[in-house]
Amino acid sequence: MYHAVAREAHDPNQLCVSPERFAAQMTWLARRGLRGVSVVSLLRAVQRGDAGGLVGITFDDGYRSVLHAALPVLRRHGFGATAFVLSDPPAPENTWDEGTAWPLLAADEIRELAAEGVEIGSHGATHTRLTGLPHRRLAAEVADSRAALGEVAGGEVQGFAYPWGAMDAAARAAVAAAGYTYACAVSTPYRGLSTLALPRAYVGDRDGGFELALKRRLHKVNSIWKGRFA
Template structure:
């Protein structure tokens, strides 16, 4: 029997398929003070997307990527995700994505709209998108997903907090955008079986982590960190190593 965070194999499928390649970004803008290495400049993002497109790859939202793979049409697609909902997504990333005909998933924090990254003890305070900013991103074709309500590590949360971070955050974002919110991203990338079960029970279709360890399936999707120093050579190595290191898992239905 699969664990509670795995998905049964699709009827008629020949066997398990490889885990999708999903890139993890955060902020796109000024990186003069960047102790956590969460920022890339717009120019670096431009070069990275040019590299992808030059190799026949196109960046898309996780929702689009998983839907295409379920149809057997995911060849040449990679996932692009942006965590935390920084305001510089609109000023630093949106235009670059559009220029290279890419889309992305933006994981937002509806409990901190218009606030900042107060959870980071070091480094500059980075402003987060307002409600209008989230709506603007959604209108441009970006998938809006939940990053929880306030950026809490779910693996140490009590039951009430766990429900608020998963259920309430989804309801708030759906009310804000007027569209279904089907994706979740674990704050800090931290996930265990209890957190994954809570996300599934809250009605999401998938959830992204960083390195979910032994957990597999649509509620424990691993991602690849992409930073300022990732040139074409480094991206190629990360792309190939991901395919080698990640064992095949059943595709979500």
């Protein structure tokens, strides 16, 4: 789980990975015979039983740096990825994290990412926390966002990522009702583990090879353990 790929002097939430670090992390995967793919590609491979060596790569929020800094690295390795973007952001930049006004992808840039083979998923309409929302607002954030992004990207939007990683039963039901194939969370309680609440491993700028190996192992073990009780 990535967010921005950029050098930012002020990053209190540690959401940025520098272009150099991101390139090193992708090289680390490639040298171990691992291949980055979109989440929808990963799930299809799991269903076929041939997901060995595949790693789902995701970017939340829809920062412009994904197009300009991350995409060239992904291309170089022949990797895929999923970008979860907003359909109706409140401003052209990030306004939900104080002091981090980073530019977001415009509609034509989202289309460019899609044309390059990056899966476009929804991160809601406005990056609003979904837990506790009234039904009509929840539908607008989830279902209306899917329809709008489908028109922008030129294809059916299959994936959703919960803003702030916050979800409850009503949010998962709204995602299912909207027709999404899957949804990504951050951490998922074992009773909620499903294709509508996929856990992910955060990757930051401090993560080198040792940290990536540890996170990958812990994520795999944790998912298997939860899956036994889901």
